[in-house]
Amino acid sequence: MTSADVSERTQIAEGASSVPPANRHRAALEVAERLGLPLLFLALIVVFSILRPETFPTLANARTIATSQAVMAVSALALLFPLLAGRFDISVGANVGTASIATAAAMSNHHLPVAIAAGIGVLCGCLIGLVNGILVAYFGIDSIICTIGVATVLGGVVFAYTDGIPVSAGISPTLTNLSIQRVVGIPALFVIMVVLALTVWAVMARFTFGRQLAAIGSNEVAARLTGLPIRRLVLLSFVCSGLLSGGAGVMLVAAQGNGNPQVGGIAFLLPALAAVFLGATTIFPGRYNVPGTVIAILFVGTAVSGLTLMGAQTWITDVFNGTAVIVAVGAAAAFRRRRTGQQALGH
Amino acid sequence: MADSGPRGVTVVSSDAALTLEGFSKTYPGGKALDDVGFQIFPGSVHALLGGNGSGKSTLVKSLAGVQPADPGGWLSAGSATVATEHLSPTWARRHGLRFVHQNPAVFPGLTVAENIAMGSGFPGRLGVVARRQLRRRTQDLLDRFDIGVEPNELIDDLRPADRTMLAIARALQSPTHDVSAAISVLVLDEPTAALPEEEVAVLLASIRRTAKAGVAVLYISHRLDEVMEISDRVTVLRDGRHVVTEPMVGLAESDLVTYIVGRPLGQLRRESKRRSTKQTVVEVSHMSGGPLRDVSFRVHEGEIVGIAGLLGSGRSEILRALFGSYPVTGGTVKLQGKSVALRSAAQAMARGIAHVPENRDAESSFPDQPVQHNITAANLSPLTRLGWIKDAVEQRLAREAVKAFRIKAPDQAAPMSSLSGGNQQKVVLARWLSRKPVLLLLDEPTQGVDVGARADAYDIVRTAVSEGLSVLVVSSDLEELAAISDRVVILSGGRIKAEVSGPELTHHRLTELIFSTKELAP
Ligand SMILES: Nc1ncnc2c1ncn2[C@@H]1O[C@H](COP(=O)(O)OP(=O)(O)OP(=O)(O)O)[C@@H](O)[C@H]1O
Numbered sequence: 001m002t003s004a005d006v007s008e009r010t011q012i013a014e015g016a017s018s019v020p021p022a023n024r025h026r027a028a029l030e031v032a033e034r035l036g037l038p039l040l041f042l043a044l045i046v047v048f049s050i051l052r053p054e055t056f057p058t059l060a061n062a063r064t065i066a067t068s069q070a071v072m073a074v075s076a077l078a079l080l081f082p083l084l085a086g087r088f089d090i091s092v093g094a095n096v097g098t099a100s101i102a103t104a105a106a107m108s109n110h111h112l113p114v115a116i117a118a119g120i121g122v123l124c125g126c127l128i129g130l131v132n133g134i135l136v137a138y139f140g141i142d143s144i145i146c147t148i149g150v151a152t153v154l155g156g157v158v159f160a161y162t163d164g165i166p167v168s169a170g171i172s173p174t175l176t177n178l179s180i181q182r183v184v185g186i187p188a189l190f191v192i193m194v195v196l197a198l199t200v201w202a203v204m205a206r207f208t209f210g211r212q213l214a215a216i217g218s219n220e221v222a223a224r225l226t227g228l229p230i231r232r233l234v235l236l237s238f239v240c241s242g243l244l245s246g247g248a249g250v251m252l253v254a255a256q257g258n259g260n261p262q263v264g265g266i267a268f269l270l271p272a273l274a275a276v277f278l279g280a281t282t283i284f285p286g287r288y289n290v291p292g293t294v295i296a297i298l299f300v301g302t303a304v305s306g307l308t309l310m311g312a313q314t315w316i317t318d319v320f321n322g323t324a325v326i327v328a329v330g331a332a333a334a335f336r337r338r339r340t341g342q343q344a345l346g347h
Numbered sequence: 348m349a350d351s352g353p354r355g356v357t358v359v360s361s362d363a364a365l366t367l368e369g370f371s372k373t374y375p376g377g378k379a380l381d382d383v384g385f386q387i388f389p390g391s392v393h394a395l396l397g398g399n400g401s402g403k404s405t406l407v408k409s410l411a412g413v414q415p416a417d418p419g420g421w422l423s424a425g426s427a428t429v430a431t432e433h434l435s436p437t438w439a440r441r442h443g444l445r446f447v448h449q450n451p452a453v454f455p456g457l458t459v460a461e462n463i464a465m466g467s468g469f470p471g472r473l474g475v476v477a478r479r480q481l482r483r484r485t486q487d488l489l490d491r492f493d494i495g496v497e498p499n500e501l502i503d504d505l506r507p508a509d510r511t512m513l514a515i516a517r518a519l520q521s522p523t524h525d526v527s528a529a530i531s532v533l534v535l536d537e538p539t540a541a542l543p544e545e546e547v548a549v550l551l552a553s554i555r556r557t558a559k560a561g562v563a564v565l566y567i568s569h570r571l572d573e574v575m576e577i578s579d580r581v582t583v584l585r586d587g588r589h590v591v592t593e594p595m596v597g598l599a600e601s602d603l604v605t606y607i608v609g610r611p612l613g614q615l616r617r618e619s620k621r622r623s624t625k626q627t628v629v630e631v632s633h634m635s636g637g638p639l640r641d642v643s644f645r646v647h648e649g650e651i652v653g654i655a656g657l658l659g660s661g662r663s664e665i666l667r668a669l670f671g672s673y674p675v676t677g678g679t680v681k682l683q684g685k686s687v688a689l690r691s692a693a694q695a696m697a698r699g700i701a702h703v704p705e706n707r708d709a710e711s712s713f714p715d716q717p718v719q720h721n722i723t724a725a726n727l728s729p730l731t732r733l734g735w736i737k738d739a740v741e742q743r744l745a746r747e748a749v750k751a752f753r754i755k756a757p758d759q760a761a762p763m764s765s766l767s768g769g770n771q772q773k774v775v776l777a778r779w780l781s782r783k784p785v786l787l788l789l790d791e792p793t794q795g796v797d798v799g800a801r802a803d804a805y806d807i808v809r810t811a812v813s814e815g816l817s818v819l820v821v822s823s824d825l826e827e828l829a830a831i832s833d834r835v836v837i838l839s840g841g842r843i844k845a846e847v848s849g850p851e852l853t854h855h856r857l858t859e860l861i862f863s864t865k866e867l868a869p
């Protein structure tokens with residue numbers, strides 16, 4: 001091969017110097033796509049600040065949102081691992097709830113030190129993830145059905161254990177104080193969430209594990225034929241999901257000051273679910289990604305907070321979250337099609 | 348019929364079935380089509396040729412209206428004319444254009460009748476399917492196209508040629524079930540890429556019949572011999588531009604190659620025998636299981652061994668068994684003198700075996716992942732430390748592969764699915780060769796790969812072979828198999844029936860052997 005014909009036949013380099021209008025238009029579109037959600041987020045803040053200038057644009061409100069959304073963000077991160085491998089973990093909400101009860105009960109009913117109680121919460125999450133992983137990866141049960149089942153069982157077990165009454169006596173103040181402590185002015189729980197998010201981002205984008213999960217999610221047969229141990233990796237994705245759910249459970253006790261059996265389940269999960277799909281429409285459109293997910297969670301939390309300050313009824317939250325999930329999934333699918341050049345079904 | 352002059356100066360003729368003018372398509376990475384125009388006439392087969400990524404499929408998708416071309420051009424079909432930006436699937440359908448895209452969508456798990464009905468609607472009332480009517484209608488269609496399958500057969504059980512013909516039949520049936528009444532143009536994007544030689548003949552015959560009935564057929568293929576056999580006229584694209592539209596008579600294969608590649612190309616040639624040593628790399632003894640019956644052979648270091656045979660003779664199964672992805676019930680495999688049990692792809696890879704499977708979309712492509720990840724997918728360990736992927740190293744390796752294989756991609760972070768079919772195949776070849784395997788298993792490695800790239804790919808394989816790589820290759824392209832192999836074994840009914848090498852190894856001899864052993868098969 002001579003270098004002359006290499007240059008003739010390699011990459012499409014034309015159009016770089018003289019960008020046709022169609023291309024410039026497209027480039028603008030691409031930027032708008034990447035930054036769409038962050039811009040929408042800013043617009044939302046501006047609008048609410050104008051409508052409720054005394055209550056909305058305050059440091060206190062920002063901290064409240066940051067603290068309350070920290071738990072939700074970690075739950076959303078938990079969803080990402082199985083999702084990357086093409087599986088759903090619907091049990092994340094129930095898992096978070098169960099881990100929070102385990103943590104609270106360890107302190108309240110068994111008078112264990114806070115560190116051990118937190119460890120029990122996280123371990124509890126991991127075990128649930130392990131069970132999910134075994135059922136999905138080794139017994140071949142459909143992940144959505146399987147984790148809905150597991151979530152329902154967990155809800156029942158939690159109710160049996162607590163009789164539906166919150167576990168609030170004897171919770172260590174070291175833990176509950178996390179909800180009011182700050183690191184350089186930023187709520188501690190939020191800082192913990194950011195650290196976890198950075199870790200998850202690194203694992204997903206820069207470690208072989210994340211790469212391998214993405215391969216499975218993209219084409220499982222091809223992944224097996226490049227030598228990947230599919231079952232083990234899928235199992236691990238659910239364990240990671242459980243690990244983060246457990247962490248979110250501990251953070252939930254810190255944020256609320258008790259273990260509440262009413263928290264957790266599908267309704268709890270919806271904002272997180274909306275966030276992972278909304279997140280996939282931004283920053284790196286067409287892919288599940290960590291920064292997008294975190295921005296999306298804050299977006300959803302801010303919108304709900306703003307609506308509440310506007311005096312909206314509490315049911316607004318459910319309507320908003322439900323709608324957000326549907327819009328997000330639809331948008332994520334559309335972006336993905338555009339990027340990969342595939343067509344929607346039908347004409 | 349007025350033919351266009353040289354260099355695409357179109358003499359617009361009113362009896363054309365289809366006239367294209369000024370088709371351009373801009374993707375984020377650049378122009379995939381640049382001002383393409385030509386005419387297609389009723390009752391003739393018109394070949395559309397060009398290298399990988401030259402814009403053939405893009406043109407087809409623009410014609411079909413599924414990915415509209417840039418504004419500025421127009422299309423006329425019969426008496427109707429439409430601007431490119433207003434082309435839609437509905438317009439195309441209404442004006443008698445029918446399409447079978449590269450990788451036609453069939454619905455696995457459904458029957459032939461159900462697959463056909465997916466295109467035209469199920470008969471019946473209020474959503475209750477009239478089964479008997481559906482069957483009868485399907486049978487009519489199958490008869491008309493001479494497809495020897497049953498309406499109730501599962502689509503998965505069909506031979507590839509039948510499946511492709513079914514896709515064509517589905518495209519050709521009109522909503523009124525009156526075939527070809529309103530159909531003026533049939534566009535086929537690489538219908539034969541995944542078909543073995545003997546199946547191709549069946550398909551070509553059916554295409555010729557369709558053309559005889561007055562339909563204009565636009566036919567895309569990388570197999571020049573079949574193109575020359577079937578086409579009346581030919582259009583060649585290169586880098587998205589129109590190169591030539593000419594009648595096929597009087598054109599030699601080398602002329603086509605020159606148009607496609609932009610320069611003449613040497614013949615695929617076997618090298619002298621000197622490099623093969625007597626060192627046995629792999630020795631298969633009495634392998635049985637599935638279609639395989641007592642298969643024994645060996646491959647030496649630095650040798651390319653071809654496997655030829657009819658569809659279903661067990662060719663792919665041998666490769667898959669050696670890669671641990673097909674369970675065998677008997678026999679032994681010795682790799683470099685050591686007995687090995689190969690039960691998974693991972694085990695085979697650990698022993699230095701690499702496998703380029705037959706079906707790219709199902710078995711090797713990660714469509715939504717970046718090209719560079721697709722290149723490094725089977726070979727992450729040299730660029731990772733404690734699980735951390737070194738980005739710069741990965742980028743560099745991918746860039747080298749893109750260059751070595753002349754992969755045409757918008758950029759290496761673009762998703763795999765934005766590459767043309769042939770370029771995706773090159774990505775998969777690059778993925779496995781980068782592992783520097785001891786034994787390379789190639790299953791139809793050049794399907795959909797253009798003539799120029801084919802020569803490039805075999806150059807790269809040959810270089811590796813001269814350094815000691817051994818290759819076991821399955822190909823339905825017997826000419827290619829004869830040209831590149833040192834030795835070819837003929838498989839029939841799961842048994843090795845013959846072996847040819849040396850001067851006896853010719854395209855002609857292989858065809859003869861394959862069809863003569865056919866009757867002997869159990
Ligand atoms: N969705 C897309 N986004 C960006 N570039 C694309 C997209 N689809 C196709 N392309 C580019 O357009 C060019 C033409 O592709 P096309 O599929 O038409 O080639 P082709 O002639 O059909 O090749 P092959 O013979 O390999 O099938 C290629 O360089 C390809 O990378």
Ligand SMILES: [Mg+2]
Binds near residue numbers: 403404405767
């Ligand atoms: Mg193509």
